[in-house]
Amino acid sequence: MARDEEQPAGQARQRIDKWLFFARLRKSRSLAAKSVEAGDVRVNDLAIRQPSYAVRPGDVVVLSLERHDMVVKVLQTGERRGPYEEARLLYSDMTPPPPPREERNLFAQATRERGAGRPTKRERREIDRLHDYPGEGDD
Template sequence: MARDEEQPAGQARQRIDKWLFFARLRKSRSLAAKSVEAGDVRVNGAPVRQPSHALRIGDVVTVSLDRHDMVVKVLQPGERRGPYEEARLLYHDMTPPPLPREERSLFEQATRERGTGRPTKRERRETDRLQGFPGDDVD
């Protein structure tokens, strides 16, 4: 009998790297282990650095993805890496919605008004002349 089967349902545990892989939050188990070792994963607010860390039902896992953090609550351990619909049953997504555009911080990527692109070569030369930079004007 496996160790997971010996424990009562409320005490089911699973390695965090396996769970991240089964829940489809990482593409492979080795990538899941690397992200845990890199410190990209927190369990109940505490950073986790060991891929063998045991997750329990009810734990809150924060995963740093490429452009945002994902906060999920563990609902059950995974048995296999199945389709998305099956993997979605392993967790409850608690990620807060993104802030409206006007409330975002100034440290985010700068954007420009729609329709305004880079200046043309002529506009750059005019700007250089106004600022007093020597240009390649042929007079």
């Protein structure tokens, strides 16, 4: 089969770095290649480190992002990096929803209750008095 001939739709394959770029899951193809080389991408539960790894429709791709993992199923290969509406047709998002707030691990990420920001100057002075720390104004 010559390179110029099109493959049947069921046999279409595409490089993972190119597909991540076309699907708008990475901002550039070079960033997609770097994330693959760093081990941030898994295809069908197989850790891959080569940007030339070929994906095909039906493959499940797990992409590790900063704060969560994204699980997508490849629906088709891309021809170009088009608008979001076009890129969204390349995959199906299978990422599980986050657990309810009370079931989350409290030690996974430091969080504060809403409105409980940094103490005010007055509150800090009261805390210092409780701990018997000498403050600037205490002589």
